[in-house]
Amino acid sequence: MPIYEYFCQSCENKFEIKISISEKEKGLKVKCPGCSSNKTVQILGNFFTFSKGGGSDISNGCGPNPTPGCCG
Numbered sequence: 001m002p003i004y005e006y007f008c009q010s011c012e013n014k015f016e017i018k019i020s021i022s023e024k025e026k027g028l029k030v031k032c033p034g035c036s037s038n039k040t041v042q043i044l045g046n047f048f049t050f051s052k053g054g055g056s057d058i059s060n061g062c063g064p065n066p067t068p069g070c071c072g
């Protein structure tokens with residue numbers, strides 16, 4: 001089962017979670033283990049450059065739905 005890295009926007013916690021691919025394809029909402037918030041975003045590779053206050057520098061195709069090959 002693959003491990004995914006997630007970031008919680010609520011408590012700014014970074015965590016890893018195991019999800020089966022079928023669960024992920026169903027659009028599973030990942031809950032933060034720290035605060036149980038579901039305001040979580042997946043961290044793709046080394047893409048961890050959230051800029052506070054900006055949030056709009058996701059302009060290189062690595063948005064919520066990256067195209068294949070985009071993020072390695």
Ligand SMILES: [Zn+2]
Pocket residue numbers: 008009010011012013032033034035036037
């Ligand atoms: Zn949290």
